[in-house]
Amino acid sequence: MQWNSIQPAGHIDRWGYQKTRAQYAQALTETDVIVSTAQHEFLGISVIEAISAGAYPLVPNRLAYPEVLDLGKTDGVDQFFYDGSVKALTDKLLILARDAKDNNIWNGDNSAVKLIQCFEWNNLVPVLDKALTSF
Numbered sequence: 151m152q153w154n155s156i157q158p159a160g161h162i163d164r165w166g167y168q169k170t171r172a173q174y175a176q177a178l179t180e181t182d183v184i185v186s187t188a189q190h191e192f193l194g195i196s197v198i199e200a201i202s203a204g205a206y207p208l209v210p211n212r213l214a215y216p217e218v219l220d221l222g223k224t225d226g227v228d229q230f231f232y233d234g235s236v237k238a239l240t241d242k243l244l245i246l247a248r249d250a251k252d253n254n255i256w257n258g259d260n261s262a263v264k265l266i267q268c269f270e271w272n273n274l275v276p277v278l279d280k281a282l283t284s285f
Contacts, residue, residue, distance in 0.1 A: 178203035182250045186210060187239070194218050198269050201262045206255050208242055210234040220265055230262055 168174040184200035184207050191213040198218065201207050209215040211231040219227050232238040249255045267273055 175203075178205065181205040182255055183208055183243070183246050185239070185243070186215070188213060191215070198266050201266050202270070204260075204263070206230075206246060207262050208232060208239070208246065218266070219262060224261070224265065226259065226261055227265065 163180065164177045168177055178200050181200055181203065182205060184197055184205040186194070186197055186207075186209040188194075188210070194209070194214045197207055197209060197215070207215075207219065207230045209219070209231060211221065211233055215231070216222065219230055221227055221231060232242050246255060249257070
């Protein structure tokens, strides 16, 4: 597939740091795809927040992402990863752009959202409380 065959909008709506938390939260709700090209990452909290807001993740198969998204443990999550190369990223983005245009980016499967529910406060607080009381 060629880039011009999907008729992209020709711009990126938001790029980089958002000045306020409200602007950041608004950007998340408007996001179809969250892409990471990170070379250094501890947890991937921005990716987790974007997934929680409904964005489709496309992340390199390195750093914290395989652990956060259960790569190798949960069927079907390999779709959220690319090998770190520009070609692989481009190929997957072309497919996602086409799917987003058709409003079918998740293909009826929001498994990434389910995977990151363990990071939501209502699920995380009991785990942290238990860890603290075990000392």
